[in-house]
Amino acid sequence: MEELMEILTSLHPDVDFDKEEHLIDDKILDSMDIVRLVTELTDKFDIKIKAKDIIPENFNSAKAIGALIDRINEE
Amino acid sequence: MLFTSYGFIGSVLILFLLYYVIPKRLRPALLLVFSLIIYGMADARYLIYIGITVVTVWYAALIIDKNNKAVKDYIKKHKAEMSATERKAYKKLKGRKSLLFFLAGLVLNLGILAVVKYSGFVLSGIGHMLSSGTDGVLNIPDMLIPLGISFYTFQSVGYLTDVYRENIDAEKSLPRYALFITFFPQLVQGPISRYEDLAPTLLAPHSADFSVIFRGLQRILWGYFKKLVIADRLLMGVTTLIGDTSLYRGGYVPVMMLLYTLELYADFTGGIDITIGIAETLGISIKENFIRPYLSTSLADYWRRWHISMCSWFRDYVFYPVSTSNASIRLSKWARKHISDSAGGKLPVYLSSFIVWFCTGIWHGASVNFIVWGLLNFLVLTISEELSPLYERFHKRFSFAGSFPYRVFMILRTFLLVCVLNLFDCFADVRDTLGLIVSAFNFGSYSSMEKGALLNIGLSVSDYVIAAVALTAVLIVSIIEERYDTSIRDIIRKRPYAVRFILWTCLFLATLIFGVYGIGYDSSQFIYNRF
Numbered sequence: 309m310e311e312l313m314e315i316l317t318s319l320h321p322d323v324d325f326d327k328e329e330h331l332i333d334d335k336i337l338d339s340m341d342i343v344r345l346v347t348e349l350t351d352k353f354d355i356k357i358k359a360k361d362i363i364p365e366n367f368n369s370a371k372a373i374g375a376l377i378d379r380i381n382e383e
Numbered sequence: 384m385l386f387t388s389y390g391f392i393g394s395v396l397i398l399f400l401l402y403y404v405i406p407k408r409l410r411p412a413l414l415l416v417f418s419l420i421i422y423g424m425a426d427a428r429y430l431i432y433i434g435i436t437v438v439t440v441w442y443a444a445l446i447i448d449k450n451n452k453a454v455k456d457y458i459k460k461h462k463a464e465m466s467a468t469e470r471k472a473y474k475k476l477k478g479r480k481s482l483l484f485f486l487a488g489l490v491l492n493l494g495i496l497a498v499v500k501y502s503g504f505v506l507s508g509i510g511h512m513l514s515s516g517t518d519g520v521l522n523i524p525d526m527l528i529p530l531g532i533s534f535y536t537f538q539s540v541g542y543l544t545d546v547y548r549e550n551i552d553a554e555k556s557l558p559r560y561a562l563f564i565t566f567f568p569q570l571v572q573g574p575i576s577r578y579e580d581l582a583p584t585l586l587a588p589h590s591a592d593f594s595v596i597f598r599g600l601q602r603i604l605w606g607y608f609k610k611l612v613i614a615d616r617l618l619m620g621v622t623t624l625i626g627d628t629s630l631y632r633g634g635y636v637p638v639m640m641l642l643y644t645l646e647l648y649a650d651f652t653g654g655i656d657i658t659i660g661i662a663e664t665l666g667i668s669i670k671e672n673f674i675r676p677y678l679s680t681s682l683a684d685y686w687r688r689w690h691i692s693m694c695s696w697f698r699d700y701v702f703y704p705v706s707t708s709n710a711s712i713r714l715s716k717w718a719r720k721h722i723s724d725s726a727g728g729k730l731p732v733y734l735s736s737f738i739v740w741f742c743t744g745i746w747h748g749a750s751v752n753f754i755v756w757g758l759l760n761f762l763v764l765t766i767s768e769e770l771s772p773l774y775e776r777f778h779k780r781f782s783f784a785g786s787f788p789y790r791v792f793m794i795l796r797t798f799l800l801v802c803v804l805n806l807f808d809c810f811a812d813v814r815d816t817l818g819l820i821v822s823a824f825n826f827g828s829y830s831s832m833e834k835g836a837l838l839n840i841g842l843s844v845s846d847y848v849i850a851a852v853a854l855t856a857v858l859i860v861s862i863i864e865e866r867y868d869t870s871i872r873d874i875i876r877k878r879p880y881a882v883r884f885i886l887w888t889c890l891f892l893a894t895l896i897f898g899v900y901g902i903g904y905d906s907s908q909f910i911y912n913r914f
Contacts, residue, residue: 335687339698340768343706343735344728347715350707351727359704360548383471 309374315348316370325370332364342367349373355380386657387610387900394421395661402665407588411562414585414665418567422530429529432499433565436492440539441553441560443488444546447481448553454478455549485547489540496536499526504749531571533746535564537696542578544700551579559586566667568658572651574672574692581669589666599663601872604890606656611898612853613649617642619841619899625809628819631840633828636819638837640802643809645854648677651690675861680793682763682800693746697739706735729768737761747808752816756807763800849897 316325319341323331331337337345345367346357355377366376385391398417402410423430454477458470465473503526542563545551554560563582564570624631624639631639655672662669672692679685686694705711711731719727737758744757767774778784803820810816822828838844860871867874875883 339702340732343703343732346707347712347728347731350712351716351719356712357707358548359699359707360550362699362703362707363550383467 309370311352312349312370312374312377315345315352316373319344329369329371332368337367345373349377353377353381386654387607391421399664403591407590410588411559411586414566415558415562418562418565418570421567422565422570425530426527428527432495432527432529432532433535435495436536436539437561437564438557439491440488440543440564441557443484444543444553444560445555446484447543447547450477450480450484451547451549454481481547485543488543492536492539496532499528499532501745501749502526531573534573534575535570537575537693537746539564541575541696541700545578554578554582562586566662568661569669572654572658573690574655574658574670575696576669576692581667584666584668587666592666595666596664598872599660599665601887602656602660602663604660604887604894606653606658606660607898608853608890608894609649609653609656609857611894611900613850613857614646614653615899616842616846616850617646617649619846621646623840628810628815632819632822633825634823634832635836635840636806636823638840639809639819640806644798644802644805645850647805647808649854649857675865677798677801678794678861678865679797680790681767681797682760683767685797685801686760686764693743697743701742702735702739705738706731711735733765736765740764750811752807752811752813755813756804759804759807763804853893853897 313325316323320336323336325331328334328336342362346362349355350357357376357380361376361380366372394417398413402413405413419430422433454474457477458465458473462470542551546553554563559582562585563576563578566581566585569576621639621642624635624642652673659669659671670692672690674688674691676685676689679688711734714734715727715731717727718730740757740761741754742757743760744754747753747756783789806820807813807816810819833839837847842850863874864871875886878886
């Protein structure tokens with residue numbers, strides 16, 4: 309989770325990712341941020357995030373992104 | 384049949400009465416039959432094209448869904464006996480059937496779109512190459528291009544992809560699925576709806592709710608006002624200016640860009656207002672396609688507000704798949720290793736954006752000017768993205784950057800940029816467009832324009848006055864909606880009855896009196912119908 313928070317903060321240093329729960333709905337993360345995030349996560353966590361995983365529910369909060377990483381690792 | 388034709392308005396009135404008289408369970412069937420009749424009246428052959436798309440996508444999605452669920456059930460049942468690697472291998476092996484049907488659906492339907500819409504463009508290009516720039520040597524057949532084929536094909540492909548990705552369940556009933564694709568108000572110019580958004584409201588049993596019906600009628604009226612009072616009026620000037628670029632250059636070019644950009648807005652957003660309004664009168668809710676695009680403060684902001692359904696389609700079905708593909712990830716890793724971390728993050732984004740804007744350009748039309756238009760958008764957006772740290776520093780350093788006048792400046796700057804880009808829509812030959820833009824900087828030519836020159840382009844003084852007043856009304860409504868982040872209809876609804884009555888009556892009378900029509904007048908085609 310620490311690594312994830314580091315990546316997120318590097319994208320938007322001004323956002324409190326511990327509290328934000330509507331990163332997509334409130335347009336805090338745009339499509340370019342998402343792709344940068346996906347490439348970073350792929351690199352750091354050695355996972356494969358597919359286009360089908362890129363839905364608001366999976367990226368609306370740091371917690372949801374963490375859950376997505378766990379789920380992909382389990383699969 | 385055009386939204387603005389008397390035949391269409393009469394047909395919708397009959398549908399409306401029938402819709403609320405017949406039992407609720409029969410209403411989707413009525414909508415389907417009506418949609419097919421309306422579409423078939425434009426040209427009965429269109430029904431063959433759309434029929435093939437509907438049946439093939441519906442069937443492929445059904446097979447994919449069934450197969451995906453069978454694989455999932457099997458893995459769930461045998462989870463304890465299978466290792467993670469075995470589960471993955473089983474999923475890959477059995478998932479091939481889904482992939483096969485998915486690809487077949489894509490190839491067939493995008494293939495039909497490519498053949499009917501782009502074969503002429505490709506063949507003429509080959510012809511020119513073979514004949515070294517003289518007239519093409521290939522006979523290019525005249526293809527029938529069904530109205531709205533780009534819209535319904537994209538909606539179908541979106542649905543098929545969502546089922547393949549297991550984001551939605553496939554629709555089991557063919558007539559219900561057919562209604563989702565052929566629903567008449569949105570068939571020819573969008574929005575490109577998602578199944579999970581439209582189907583629940585489209586197929587739900589609606590009771591006649593007069594407040595909802597009136598809301599729909601208000602939206603329809605606002606759409607007709609934009610189309611008939613503004614768009615069709617400005618069209619007369621736009622047609623004249625675009626029709627003779629040897630005459631209308633220099634000082635005429637800014638006028639041409641401005642009139643076309645305003646006409647495009649009034650035409651397309653007016654058409655979507657009518658679409659959403661008609662659906663509302665039937666109790667059906669369609670997602671918004673525009674959020675006051677000409678109040679955007681940057682081009683990126685503009686593309687979040689203009690033709691939202693098309694932009695989100697390209698984002699979800701082209702941008703994300705390309706940018707998260709193995710090739711993109713490899714490129715990102717390579718860039719991280721050999722260039723910088725920042726380049727590793729940006730390269731897949733820019734590569735995918737390039738592909739998206741190329742596709743967006745060609746989606747708008749089978750000619751080079753649309754590709755150039757798309758790639759110019761890509762260029763401006765990429766440069767803006769690269770310069771964003773500079774903007775941020777500028778905004779932090781200077782306090783006026785957050786002020787109202789600076790915001791107005793950004794809006795006007797973006798509007799001007801959109802005006803220039805839109806000019807590439809107008810002429811197939813990119814050299815003509817570039818020549819016109821260059822001529823606009825020949826300020827000496829401005830003084831040589833005859834006095835009253837702008838009254839000789841098909842627009843009279845009263846046309847300018849009516850268009851200016853109508854556009855001011857649209858601007859005021861947009862500013863109010865932007866300020867309160869709500870629909871103008873909701874704001875008016877809270878006013879006393881007399882105020883509401885006066886406002887809507889004035890709008891109705893303005894449309895009736897100042898709309899560009901008359902006995903025997905056939906309103907112009909909506910611009911986006913041609914896509």
